[in-house]
Structure formats: structure tokens, C-alpha cells
Amino acid sequence: MQLRHGRGVGRVAAVVLCCLLAADEDADARHAYRAKARHAPVAQSEFTGKPNPPGPLRWADTWLEPVAWANVEGWAADDHAAAFAAFRASCRALTGAIPSRKDAIPSRKKTAPPRDTRPVYAPLTEICHKARADGTPSAEAARKFFEENFKAVRISKLDDANGFLTGYYEPIIEGSRQETDDFKVPVYSRPRDLVHMGRRRKGDAFPNSGRVVRRISRGKYVPYFDRAQIEDGALATRNLELCYLKDPNDLLFAQIQGSARVHFADGSLLRITYDSHNGQPYTPVGRILIERGIIPREEMSMDRIRKWMAENPEGSKELRRQNKSYVFFRNSGLPEHEEARGAQGVPLTAGRSIAVDRALHVYGTPFFIAAELPIDNESSTTKFRRLMIAQDTGSAIVGPARADIYFGAGSEAGRIAGRIKNPARFVMLMPNALDPAAAGRLMPLPAPRPASAPKAPEPKPQEPKPNEAKSNETKPAEPKPAPPAVAPVDAKGTEKTTDKPQPAPAPVPRAKPKS
Numbered sequence: 095m096q097l098r099h100g101r102g103v104g105r106v107a108a109v110v111l112c113c114l115l116a117a118d119e120d121a122d123a124r125h126a127y128r129a130k131a132r133h134a135p136v137a138q139s140e141f142t143g144k145p146n147p148p149g150p151l152r153w154a155d156t157w158l159e160p161v162a163w164a165n166v167e168g169w170a171a172d173d174h175a176a177a178f179a180a181f182r183a184s185c186r187a188l189t190g191a192i193p194s195r196k197d198a199i200p201s202r203k204k205t206a207p208p209r210d211t212r213p214v215y216a217p218l219t220e221i222c223h224k225a226r227a228d229g230t231p232s233a234e235a236a237r238k239f240f241e242e243n244f245k246a247v248r249i250s251k252l253d254d255a256n257g258f259l260t261g262y263y264e265p266i267i268e269g270s271r272q273e274t275d276d277f278k279v280p281v282y283s284r285p286r287d288l289v290h291m292g293r294r295r296k297g298d299a300f301p302n303s304g305r306v307v308r309r310i311s312r313g314k315y316v317p318y319f320d321r322a323q324i325e326d327g328a329l330a331t332r333n334l335e336l337c338y339l340k341d342p343n344d345l346l347f348a349q350i351q352g353s354a355r356v357h358f359a360d361g362s363l364l365r366i367t368y369d370s371h372n373g374q375p376y377t378p379v380g381r382i383l384i385e386r387g388i389i390p391r392e393e394m395s396m397d398r399i400r401k402w403m404a405e406n407p408e409g410s411k412e413l414r415r416q417n418k419s420y421v422f423f424r425n426s427g428l429p430e431h432e433e434a435r436g437a438q439g440v441p442l443t444a445g446r447s448i449a450v451d452r453a454l455h456v457y458g459t460p461f462f463i464a465a466e467l468p469i470d471n472e473s474s475t476t477k478f479r480r481l482m483i484a485q486d487t488g489s490a491i492v493g494p495a496r497a498d499i500y501f502g503a504g505s506e507a508g509r510i511a512g513r514i515k516n517p518a519r520f521v522m523l524m525p526n527a528l529d530p531a532a533a534g535r536l537m538p539l540p541a542p543r544p545a546s547a548p549k550a551p552e553p554k555p556q557e558p559k560p561n562e563a564k565s566n567e568t569k570p571a572e573p574k575p576a577p578p579a580v581a582p583v584d585a586k587g588t589e590k591t592t593d594k595p596q597p598a599p600a601p602v603p604r605a606k607p608k609s
Contacts, residue, residue: 153454156494157255158522159248166246166521167464168479174236177460177481178225180446184458184483185222187438188215214456217525222458240460240481244523250495257495257520259465261511262351262449262488264434264503267344269337269356269364277338279345281356282329284370284422288318306373318372320418336423337364343403346379346414347396347508349421352488353434355503363430366423374418376489382416395472396512434503436486444502449486454494459484463497465518472513481523495520 163169221243231239250257270277284300291305307315319328325342337356339345348354352368380399383389389398403410426435433441436449438457448461462481469476482497491498499514501507 153494155252156454157248157250157252161246161248161521163241163246166462167519168477169246169462170237172237172462172479172481173233174240174481175231175233176443177446177483178231178236178239180443180483180485181458181460182222182225183440183443184438184485185225187440188219188222188458189226210456212456213528214459214525217527218456218458220527221525240523243526244460245526245528246462247522247524249520249522251493254495255519256517257463257493257497259463259467259497259499259514259516259518260490261499261501261514263501263507263511265344265348265351265354265508266504267339267348267354267356269339269358271337271358271364273335273338277340279339279342280330280335281337281339281345281348281366282324282332282334282422283336283424285329285332285334288370288372288422289315290370290373291315300370304373306371318374319420320372320374320415321420322415322418324372324420325415334422336366336425342414343400343410346417347400348423349419352421353426354423355430365426365428365430365434367426367434368421369424370422371489372418372420372422374420376419377417379413379417382413393472394515395509397509399512434500436500438485440485442485442500443483444500444507445480446482447485447500448482449488449491449498449500450484451492451494451496452487453492455484457484460523461497462521462523463518464521465516467516468513469510478518 224243225239228235228239269281273280287309289307289309290301291307292301306318308318309315337358339348339356348366354366356364356366358364380389380394380396383399383402384391384394388402403413428435433443436442436447436457437452448463450459450461460481460483463478465478466475467478468474469478482499484497486498486500488498495518497518497520499511501511
């Protein structure tokens with residue numbers, strides 16, 4: 095009995111083992127089929143999150159036109175040595191000699207920054223290695239360097255041949271480290287409950303676009319406080335104050351510019367720079383003043399805005415709160431003699447550094463910009479023909495031919511920057527490895543139409559328009575006039591008058607030309 099029972103158990107175990115092996119084979123087969131049938135994922139942009147357009151140059155809604163260096167207006171007259179110095183500063187970041195801005199933010203976990211996968215990055219980095227090895231060339235040698243390593247390509251939006259320029263600067267403001275009767279406006283650092291929903295790692299720089307929320311508990315988020323709530327004391331008990339300013343309008347303009355130098359009574363200096371934002375929509379206060387008819391559009395400038403706000407304290411408070419966006423700062427730790435640093439992490443160069451659309455352009459890309467700008471005064475049209483280097487970005491800088499020129503620090507730089515809002519022509523210096531003409535020749539043609547595909551429908555005969563059909567119905571058909579009679583010609587070439595119509599003469603064969 096026990097032996098028979100043992101044999102039965104053995105048979106059951108064997109059957110179960112066979113079933114398990116068969117199930118594993120089926121699972122492997124299904125997995126292999128799925129892996130075979132799975133389509134390759136569509137490459138997406140690291141910055142926009144959208145699928146990349148096909149082709150080697152991935153700029154949607156963008157016009158690219160190669161142009162000869164001789165046809166770039168003002169190219170030969172520029173100071174290329176000054177532009178080369180700014181370009182080498184960007185090359186230090188591209189080649190890893192200095193950390194980028196987001197790598198400079200302290201983080202507990204050391205992680206390598208993600209490599210830029212856009213086509214311009216790799217060849218631009220190779221050119222940077224050459225630039226760092228060239229030392230400090232003369233203006234003529236610097237011009238040849240750019241011409242030998244780059245192609246000149248006009249760039250613009252498809253529907254507008256001109257780009258657009260604005261200006262920015264670094265304000266110098268009086269402040270206090272402690273709150274006093276005169277200095278009551280706090281400059282806040284980033285709150286702990288401020289969360290960007292799209293940020294990958296805590297060590298990454300805070301993106302200047304995307305969804306920003308306030309964390310109220312684990313898994314629960316609400317929109318962050320707007321400017322009015324923060325000015326009314328929503329963050330007053332958080333111990334976030336970096337310093338205090340005298341005028342809330344000074345804080346507003348520092349937030350618009352993205353950085354500031356705060357001078358204290360004891361002679362010390364605090365350099366603050368953009369850290370994060372509250373995610374609320376940005377509304378230009380100048381546009382509101384124009385819409386309300388307070389300042390004419392042609393007279394709009396930063397000086398006019400400041401003057402109106404100083405003369406209307408209550409109105410300026412209401413005007414500020416129309417802009418719900420609020421910027422938080424951090425201590426940049428820069429010395430007084432050094433220029434502000436852009437988003438690339440390198441010191442900006444006044445008159446040579448520009449902020450561009452980070453979603454489209456790689457930091458360090460050179461652009462030659464031609465425009466007529468009000469540099470000297472509001473009505474002047476100073477010729478601006480200069481090679482600029484992309485080293486910064488901003489939430490309002492959007493598009494392939496859009497730039498914000500850095501003019502330096504102080505009130506005079508602020509007056510110039512506040513006047514700039516002009517159209518411009520952009521020429522992008524594209525690495526030779528990305529020659530758009532050569533890239534276009536290498537782009538694959540579409541596959542031929544298969545023979546089994548249905549034929550395209552034949553075009554239908556065009557029907558007369560209603561007005562034409564109605565006019566044809568009302569007007570009787572007129573008989574076609576008979577062909578005019580040809581009058582005979584005499585030997586002298588004059589027509590002979592006759593009452594009867596004469597038949598046309600027979601055609602005379604033409605004599606063949608002699609060979």
C-alpha cells in the first residue's frame with residue numbers, strides 16, 4: 095500500500111514538473127515575441143519633452159539659410175579677439191574645466207551631469223578644445239578661427255525674417271543684513287515646501303518653466319503663494335531672509351534681472367542671483383501701463399516705469415501684484431570685481447554675453463547679431479554689429495532668434511538695457527560638422543509608392559462659380575465673330591481696298607538658312 099502510494103505521488107510530481115517547464119517555455123516565447131514586436135522608442139528632446147523632429151538639425155518652425163562670410167554685414171569690422179575671449183570662457187564649462195551652474199549647487203549625492211545629446215553639443219565641444227589650445231590670438235587670428243571652424247547660417251522663425259532683442263543688467267542696491275525702520279523689504283531664499291514637479295534630481299538647477307507647487311503634506315500639493323500673498327507675509331516666519339531692501343520696487347527689478355549687488359552700510363557686499371520661482375504666471379508691468387494708457391508704447395522704458403512707480407506708491411503696489419510671479423534668490427558668493435554669472439556658470443561679459451532659449455540652443459554657441467539700437471539715447475539708432483556668445487537663459491527668452499543682451503552692472507547699464515526692445519538679424523555660427531547644406535544632401539528620401547497602393551483620385555473638373563453660372567444664364571450666347579478678311583497687298587506693301595472679302599493667301603515656305 096505504501097509503495098503504491100509512493101508511486102502515485104511520484105507520477106503527480108512528474109506531471110507538475112512538466113507543466114512548470116512548459117509554462118516557462120511559453121513565457122519565454124511570449125517575452126521574445128513582445129521584444130520582437132516592440133517598436134523602438136521615439137527619441138525625445140531632453141529639454142522640451144516632445145519628440146524630436148526628423149533630420150540632423152532639430153529646430154521646428156525655424157528658417158536656416160547658409161550665407162558666405164563676405165555677405166555677413168559688419169562681420170569683418172568687429173573685434174573678434176573680444177568675442178574669442180568670451181567664447182573661451184564658455185569653452186571652460188563645455189570641456190569640464192569649471193562646473194556648470196547646476197553642478198555648482200551643493201548636493202549630498204555626487205552624480206554626473208547628463209550629457210547634452212543635441213547635435214550641436216559634440217562638435218562645439220571639439221572646437222572648444224582647439225580654442226583653449228590657441229591661447230590669446232589677435233583680432234585677425236580670432237576671425238580666421240571662427241571662419242575656419244564654423245559656417246555662417248542665418249536663423250529666424252519661418253514667419254518672420256527678423257529676430258528680437260532686449261537687454262538686462264545687474265542692479266546695485268542699498269540694503270541691510272537686519273530689518274530696520276528704513277529697510278523692511280525681505281529678500282527670500284528658496285522655501286523648503288517649494289517643489290518643481292518635473293525636476294529629475296535635487297542637485298539639478300531649478301527649471302525656469304514647468305509646474306511648481308507647494309507641498310502641504312506627503313502626496314498633497316497646491317499652487318504656491320503668489321506675489322500678493324508673499325508681500326502680505328505668507329513667508330514671514332520661515333527664516334528665509336538673505337537681506338532687507340528699502341524699496342519693494344528695487345526687489346521687483348532685481349527679480350526681473352535675475353541678480354543684484356546689495357551694498358551694506360559697513361561697506362560689505364552681498365551678491366545674490368536667481369535660484370527658483372513660485373510658478374505663477376509672469377506679467378510685464380510695462381505692458382499693463384501701456385494697456386491702461388498711462389505710458390505710450392513708443393515712450394516705454396525701464397526709467398519711465400521706475401519714475402511712475404516712485405510717483406505713485408499705492409498704484410505701484412497694485413501694479414506689482416498684477417505680476418503674480420515671484421523669484422527667490424541665493425548667495426552667489428562672487429567677489430565684487432567679478433561680473434555676474436549666467437546659467438552656464440561662467441562670468442558674463444558686458445556687450446558680448448546673451449541669454450537665449452535653452453530649449454533650442456547650446457550654451458557657448460556664437461551668434462552674430464545686427465541691429466539698430468538706442469544705445470546713446472532713446473531716439474538714437476546706433477549700429478550694432480557684434481559677435482555674441484550664448485551664456486545665459488530666461489523664462490521670457492523663447493524662439494530661435496531671440497536674445498537678451500547683458501550690459502553690465504549699475505544704473506547706466508540699466509538705462510541702456512531698459513531701452514532695448516528692437517528687431518535684429520541673427521546669424522548663427524554652426525560647427526562645420528553640422529553644415530546644413532551637407533546635412534540636407536544626406537537626409538533620406540521618402541520611400542517610393544508601392545505598386546499595391548491605391549491610385550490617387552483623378553482631379554474633378556472645376557465647376558463654375560455660382561456668380562459665373564448665373565451670369566451665363568442671363569446673357570444670351572453671342573455668335574463668334576468671323577475671322578477678319580486679309581486685305582491683299584501690292585508690291586509696294588500698301589493695302590488694296592476691295593469690297594469683297596479676299597481669301598487668305600497660301601503659306602509660302604521659308605528659305606532654309608545657309609549653313
